[in-house]
Amino acid sequence: MAVRVAVIGCGKIAERASLPNLINYKDKAEVKVLCDIDAAKARALKDKFQLSGAEIETNWKKVVKRKDIDVVFVDTPNYLHEEMAVAACKHKKHVLVEKPIAIFAKAADKMAKAAAKNGVYLMVEQTQRFDPVHQAAKKILDSGVLGKIHNIRGRIGHAGPEYWSEGKAHWFYDKSKSGGGAMVDIGVHITDLVRWFAGKKIVEVFATIRTIEKDVKVDDNATVLFKFEDGTKGEIECSWTTRPYEVTTAVYGSKGKMTTSIGTEKPVRVVIAKTGKGDDPNCILEEIYPELGSTASGWENAVHCFIDCVITKNKPLVSGEEGRATMAVINAAYESSAKGKWVKVK
Ligand SMILES: NC(=O)c1ccc[n+]([C@@H]2O[C@H](COP(=O)([O-])OP(=O)(O)OC[C@H]3O[C@@H](n4cnc5c(N)ncnc54)[C@H](O)[C@@H]3O)[C@@H](O)[C@H]2O)c1
Structure with missing residues (x-):
């Protein structure tokens, strides 16, 4: 029997990610309920995706609480994630919650605990991990071909939520509903990606978080330095003033370097330097452009991975604990920027 899904929140992410990728997985997933406080939005998606069997709520x-639902997708504004996910877990529903897991790491803790206590999966849709470019890059890193990793850098940028969702009064610009600006909205993507690439804990951060272009009350640009537990150095930048969209990373190791850039012709480039005795380290020993093996989007892979995990009873790639670890870095970054000093990640 297909996994029975309720989608709560019928806005942009439901329209662009959740529903298309549930529908193209219909042997494994059935959309039973579309829920939105604005019934017209739920109805519009029901019509758009021809979900004649789905109920509107x-x-x-x-x-x-419904007994005929196995899985809940939490596709609502950030401040609602905690309450909705915890309640769904209490009613024994597996939960795919949109990023950021919550506004604060403390809330994420509660969510992870609720999932563990009730024996259900809670996965955070940290889409970047599921992009084939980043999956290929992670395989390269795990192979050890770059030697000991010393530095990891990541950047994500787009033109801002006004080009994604509704106008300037939208919840993305209301700190009480979003948790902050670019640092939360997309900083969470690149922080999670860099953490996953490193496979290590970030223990301290130094951040400058600013509003430099937009006439909004939240930040539109952030730069954050990371100290990892073993001394590896990290750096991320996130920006709502970047045109066109980009996600790039650079990883530097004792034997070579890897760069990634989604949407480009050869999105992962690995360069191994000559490092033998007497070798010139500027000479290239090997250059690798790994095959991606898939053209699926990160959204598609994330939704399908979650449904598969529920069916096969395998732990999802981005657990509540992982979401919590990323959110703790974001919370520490805001504190660091306000205080102008390095802050420990709690
Ligand atoms: N993974 C990604 O790449 C990605 C991309 C964009 C957005 N997101 C995340 O997705 C989530 C939703 O963002 P969005 O862009 O779809 O926002 P949106 O404003 O377009 O949609 C949110 C929807 O939730 C509904 N809603 C609000 N309160 C509700 C309630 N109490 N009960 C039921 N429905 C309610 C709204 O009416 C709206 O339709 C956010 O957490 C955002 O950060 C993730």
């Missing part, structure tokens, strides 16, 4: 509390 406006009260999410009723949805999470």
